[in-house]
Amino acid sequence: MPAIRGNILGLKPNQFKRLEATYRRRVLPGEVVSPELARHLTELSVETGRQVGVLINRRGDIEHVVVGDAFKLELPELGRLRAGDTRLRGLRLVHTHLKDEPLTPDDLTDLVLLRLDLVCAIVAQPDGMPGKVYLGHLDPEATGARAKYWKTQTAPGLHALELDPVALADELEAAFGRATAGREVAVQGRALLIGVALEGRAAAEASMEELQELARTAGIQVLDTSIQNRNQIDPRYVIGQGKLEELNLRSMQLFADMLIFDHDLTPAQARHLADQTQLKVLDRTQLILDIFAQHAHSAEGRLQVELAQLRYRLPRLAQRDEGLSRLMGGIGGRGPGETKLEVDRRRVRDRINMLEKRIDALSASRQVRRQQRVRHDVPVLSIVGYTNAGKSTLLNHLTDSDVVVENKLFATLDPSSRRLRFPRDREVIITDTVGFIRALPRTLVSAFRATLEELSDADLLLHVVDASDPAYPLQIEAVERILRDLDLHEVPRLLVFNKSDLLEGGAGGHLAHVNAQSRHGIAISAQTGEGMTDLLLRIEELLWQEGKSLTASGQSFQQEHPPH
């Protein structure tokens, strides 16, 4: 005989026996609860002064009998259904209320989080007879951020309740199935995105747009985004408890299987959040690391990404537990496969040391090769800029090459160099490299330092800006900041306002020109070729005619490097 769950302390033996006998009762198909069972529950409830409830399966068997206190009922641990599953629990909760009150927030939270078929509260009247009935079930049509996730109905008594619970559950499951039928296949996850507006709403919204792009690039389907206004980060959960509850409900409603925070999480926060929601929890850094892992193709690129990932994980290996393995699987856990994560910190540290040595060796040998090469007296031009600004498109246009161009973030990770001919037999080496982003993870900057430091070989940096992105001033700032961090701010640069074709003023991109001029830049469209002649003239001017001023700023033309 299964046990009686919940608040059983102090029950009389006779009451306990009658509770146990509940398990022998059955409910006929087509009824939520039989009148006899209802009366049995209300009688016991009034006698004990406690709520009494049963979980009934679709065959009509009673799977659990639970006793609560006067106000609420604590359900046994049923486990969470597999994330993304469109089926319901196959159990309905029928329980008593000692007062005449509708379903409580606890009832409705159980309904949603446990994905119960339905929840029914029967008012136990003082004489022990069943009274009014309140009933609630999930609502497949609920949409929108503030939507209710359930529908409720009230009946004056059981006799007035006309509802076939099994047919209803079938209907709901079919509707949930239809609602998610259009979901994209081949996605790596279905995510809710969460931001915290610490520095004002506008900044948080721009950052959220970018997080959405990052998720899209990583192959994750974004189901919903939300930003919470807060003065400070909650040390435990980042966001407030109420918001977390709301997210939990939302994730059930939308069949999400992961939460992505637009804010870096401490190892403890990530663990608490995963425990509270039973969902995979990622932050911005993990997402970027994952994209890098997907896009790294060269040997050096892969080593650098793995190094960055391991450095990120090392402090998180301290408290390895279930939450962590959830955090580490799949997205955000690509690269050094899961087995490697199971190794202890010591082995991770060894691997980090090994990777550092190999990367050092690679960059040292490249340095040697660079020095050994015959001097060609060829200036180097490096394209830098925010990710997706059109750097590779520009390189391709200028040199007739076919570096991968994609409307994705971090399409390019491995640097590539090409020769570019100018009139009068002049030549430059032009290089394309990894794009920058706001809050570029520090582990990545340090892992890619060798690659990025090569930018110091450049005689001129072409800082490509996506002028069609409203956030471009912030992006310029972010790129400038990273250049400063890499000690590259002394290298002369030219701001190139790209994608002028997308801006007002037609192909001429009048607005782009205005913006460009205000920053001594130049407006182009790498796609249509617009402005390209002007760009080449400016480059020529800067490299050869104003050569002296470049030399004066510390950049010597006598130390040019051929491609590598």
Ligand SMILES: Nc1nc2c(ncn2[C@@H]2O[C@H](COP(=O)(O)OP(=O)(O)OP(=O)(O)O)[C@@H](O)[C@H]2O)c(=O)[nH]1
């Ligand atoms: N309309 C328009 N689109 C452009 C232009 N230049 C680039 N694009 C598009 O912008 C997207 C990004 O271009 P990429 O050249 O891959 O950008 P990137 O700066 O190399 O990006 P990462 O390597 O990912 O950092 C692609 O979809 C391009 O087709 C332009 O002048 N006009």
Ligand SMILES: [Mg+2]
């Ligand atoms: Mg690129």
